[in-house]
């Protein structure tokens with residue numbers, strides 16, 4: 242059972258005018274088996290939190306700690322974090338020309354396990370996961386994210402989550418840009434991984450519609466670089482009805 | 493920097509004649525300016541450029557000439573033969589392994605088949621022509637289908653300036669693959685004449701994998717006959733200065749040229765590829781794809797792609813593309829596509845040119861899935877070249893290339909480790 246502990250995390254980005262603080266003291270603990278929804282206005286720093294946890298070089302950690310089962314995540318390189326069990330489904334997945342999806346997935350799996358997966362099982366696992374996500378088998382031979390539609394990119398992110406079986410999955414607006422059917426298919430994918438009980442999920446979203454499929458245990462309101470309020474699923478409904486005004490005034 | 497220009501099929505007549513574009517000096521930082529040296533001699537049309545077999549018609553380059561403006565003249569100087577004493581002959585050892593269907597001869601310079609394809613277009617092409625003593629002639633007889641690739645190993649055995657000459661003659665309806673492999677240490681001015689007769693299918697691969705210290709200027713001159721196809725592949729990996737100038741023209745309708753290039757420049761290497769495709773005959777097709785990667789201090793590549801569609805060359809179909817991947821600081825790629833169109837009655841004409849830095853977002857994406865940095869870089873660089881390598885279609889060359897890329901990547905990881 243894994244636990245990710247974020248304590249008083251401060252993060253800045255480099256701008257022409259100097260370092261600009263974005264995260265101002267984030268505290269959050271996510272354990273395996275739990276799903277935490279993060280909701281908050283545009284620009285409040287949700288993606289910054291996600292990328293900072295994954296180790297994107299653009300973000301400078303200026304304070305705080307992040308521990309995964311007691312290990313210092315912030316001291317790890319990007320790939321070490323992934324191998325420690327962190328996974329980030331990106332809001333804007335990157336195109337990698339000339340690298341096929343199947344090659345990419347196999348390389349990632351090999352890196353995570355420290356050895357190549359048994360070919361026959363692996364091929365079957367990929368095929369099954371793609372079928373469940375209603376991805377055309379042709380995607381396996383396409384280059385990573387190249388020419389994928391917005392929704393196809395999101396399915397591809399969840400495909401990776403299913404195949405790579407992380408301990409902590411951070412899903413940054415995986416629901417954005419999905420049509421109603423795709424939202425259900427992608428949610429089912431997330432739920433399949435959740436059912437294992439071995440994963441803790443941070444689900445960043447603007448909408449409660451995904452939360453009807455993927456029920457959160459906790460909802461956090463993210464405003465101006467920190468968590469402004471925490472509650473249960475009912476908080477999401479309240480936010481959708483009332484918006485963020487109440488919190489913005491306070492901040 | 494990315495530029496993309498294309499003219500769709502059926503571009504109406506009345507397209508301004510002599511339309512040219514110039515995108516010079518695309519460097520890693522995206523800087524983009526027109527013209528490098530202020531005193532560059534302006535040139536109106538590629539068709540007007542001088543050609544001659546006599547070196548005296550080409551003064552020793554000063555750097556102001558359009559065709560020399562990017563080149564390291566000091567390092568190329570031994571090949572200019574400034575004292576007109578001619579370069580030495582026999583600076584390279586030529587070894588040919590050919591299948592039984594293909595004939596190979598060593599002939600004297602008086603052989604009448606030599607010097608019949610195109611004409612030298614610059615000083616080194618003229619000194620190469622005036623200096624060689626013997627030439628290697630590879631002939632694929634009419635209708636012969638070569639059962640294996642013909643391999644021509646050109647090994648440098650001295651660093652004294654020397655000259656070499658080759659003629660590859662694919663007769664009517666023949667099919668063959670010829671691979672030139674340049675290795676060892678040399679200072680070489682070379683001519684490769686390629687004649688593809690009507691209906692023939694010829695693949696010529698020229699690999700430049702010289703030792704450090706080598707300087708190589710090579711003029712490839714090509715003529716492609718009626719319904720003939722030439723696949724012309726240039727691979728430049730090793731050597732201090734390599735400057736290849738492939739010129740191509742057609743001698744019958746239905747000719748097809750597929751020109752592929754791959755280069756990988758390390759610190760202090762200068763790799764220059766200057767192509768000229770002269771659509772001098774109607775209904776011919778050309779496709780040019782060159783891709784290069786650069787790494788290390790003062791790694792330098794130049795790609796110039798001149799395509800001329802002459803006034804009577806209706807039905808021409810041409811597209812050229814150059815992409816450069818800059819892996820480290822201190823490297824610079826210049827990319828200059830140049831399309832001159834003298835008729836509107838064409839099938840299509842276009843070009844694209846882009847020079848980009850290694851994309852750290854791609855690296856992040858791959859590493860965020862647990863892939864080690866070395867492997868992630870390898871995936872991205874291999875991916876950059878993947879499609880091009882597949883298009884070559886000669887398995888032994890593809891393997892050689894992948895191994896070459898692999899070797900370069902090891903250098904690149906050392907550079908990165910040293911920097912961090």
Ligand SMILES: Nc1ncnc2c1ncn2[C@@H]1O[C@H](COP(=O)(O)OP(=O)(O)OP(=O)(O)O)[C@@H](O)[C@H]1O
Nearest residue numbers: 254255256261263282283284285286287288289290
């Ligand atoms: N290079 C930069 N220069 C200035 N500001 C930046 C830079 N990079 C990020 N920011 C700012 O950081 C803030 C947080 O951005 P972030 O992407 O984390 O927001 P978000 O909560 O994910 O928003 P959204 O809901 O729109 O996805 C934004 O105000 C953004 O403009």
Ligand SMILES: [Mg+2]
Nearest residue numbers: 287288289332
């Ligand atoms: Mg965001």
